[in-house]
Amino acid sequence: MWWFLRIITSAIFLLSIVLSIPVAFDVGGRDSGLAYSLALCSFYFIYSAIAVVTPAESRVRWAISVILRLSQWIVIPGLLIWALGRFAVDAGATNWVERTLQGITTSKSTSWGEWVFGEGGVIETITLGGWDKTLRYSSPVFQLLEGFCTLLVIQAVGQITKWLVNRGRSDTWIIILLIISGSVLASAVYFLWRVAHFPYIDNSDAILIGVTMTSAFFLCAYGIGSGRGNPVESSLLFAYVVLCVYQIFTDYLPSESTEADQHQSSPPDFPPLPPIIMASYSTLLHMLGSLPYAVHSSLSLLYAAFQTITPSVIISLAFRLLVFYCATRIIPAVRESGARALMEEPSLEESDAANWLIGTITYFSPSILIAMYTSLLLQHFSTNDGPDGWTLRGGDPGGNVWRWTNVAATMSLYAVELYLGNEDHDSGLTNHWKMD
Template identity: 70%
Template structure:
């Protein structure tokens, strides 16, 4: 029962963060969103530090920690209202240095030095928000490379777990299941690669990069399988991740106005899809009718959630979901990779671990809420545009940027996997392919 409430609480917290930060950007503008995300980051940084510094047997520390944990449901809406009330700015004013200089010149003659330094639009506010903005922008490559590194850890652990399942199985059932799973992953990746090839904004240089990347990934996966140092599970996951990176790069390109116009023209030339079967349409109509019968409060809440999710670009949600999964798994999978035991997946990262990498991950896991807020805000800033909507700004367009670092991440991930294959030892008894030979 305790685990159930913990899962529900974590889900509500995640949903609150995912919805409230883009609302602050969409309603109040860039400064409002930065102020809200920075205040949330600081609150959870203090909360995590208190939890980390509190001894297990300290009653005072336990009370303070529980108080901060309970107060977050009041702190989050309070900080949101505070940021919307104090930091809503003009959408066309995006340069924080200009706002700082303009703030000094725009102050009333009766303004005191306290207003210039600590007042609305003063030095402290501009420097604080500007530093947070620049920190998030400069951290974007770090988050991107960390995503690739954690993905590689997950891939290695998945391959090791598949070997463990095959070696301890008394039949070929697990071999067949894992081979079918690998084939399904590769087929799905090929489908999305085909979708990328149909994007109207791909130039000759883009096509060359895609060809070189996919070819290198295929050869690397084949070498891993044939040498016995990899297996189909690792190879399929690596190929799928490379395709995911390519898909993310070119879906951000599609958000440009020229690409959207070309995509709309291409969609207009396509034939319309045939209608769905009558049983599906009838079920859909019944479901819509049931939603209309819901109480007004429930219906308004669902409409609010729908409107809130509409402010977020789909690529942001995909990137956030994927990074949360791999970052969370990396804190539990590294022990399994190093200790060759699937039971390590059930252990929490500890600061008392003898391994330095495990201690670092255990330390970072304590500050996961602050890391989540910074990663999410960095993704939102990549899609923030100061002139893309009727309100003067939007979170669904803008110059996503960072494509150079995404290509660097792809190359670094494949290079690390190649080094792992080169340094790894031939394990003739653990591969899925060699399992058929030993039988």
């Protein structure tokens, strides 16, 4: 029962973070979103630091953890209201250094306390500017960590599939795994075909795509042919390379809304669904319209919150959460060769340095999640002085260099693993990526 409540509370926490941070950016502006993100990250950093410093059996730790865990339901909306109330309008200058120097050189009839600690003061400007720069410079780190954790997950899946094949009913498992690998490869080839038909790909982009996919194909083929890999590993690696390429050419490009608006303005010749389904849909809309005003307003607010997030941000966040979670929970279980480790929290008292590092990352995972999500939002959105304010970037692929670097680094690490590995492949993950 307790594990179910933990899942529910974790899902609510994740949903509140996913919705509240873009709402702060969209409603209050850039400074409001940065202040809210920094306040949330600081709150959960203090919560995690207390859990790390205090002993596991301490009553003080238990009491503080319970108080902070219960107070987060008040802290999250309180910090959101505070950020929207204080930082509702962005400053004119987009560079925090210029804003700080402007505050120093401009003479105002204010006291030193207000000039340093007040609204728009030096401390506030430097803090938000430093948080902004930290998130922007940490974007390549998150990108490279995504590739490294993905490679670890792929190798762990390869070990699990080999264990399934060797434990019995090998023919059945081989057929099932081949079907899964073929489905993954077919899906990857489909999205690669879509990338090849994008009209805005020039010659340099085509050369990069060709070299990358050719290298990935021969690397996967070598892994299968040499016996140091398997079809599941190769298909997952190929699919990840295609995912990176697809994100490079779709994430930062503006959507063509003119044709969509024209199609929306003209009614369709035929209904999209049969009449009985359309009638049921109209009845459902009428029932929803008759709901109490508070419920209707709550649903409208939830819908507006989801509208502030682009699908590319959600996909990137979901994928990073998946690989980071697998790297902190599934990888130790595979290294210890036991499924019981999946149900246990990583401990800081482990003698192995890798387990100690994973335990530390697990404790500070809420702060890392908030920083990673805000970094993704800053990559996909930007501010301007026009009427649109905080909008989706149009054709400014600022993170593409690091995406290509991530692809090259991931394939290089996998090539090194194949070169250093052996045919039985049982100890490839634990030996080559183990930290002593």
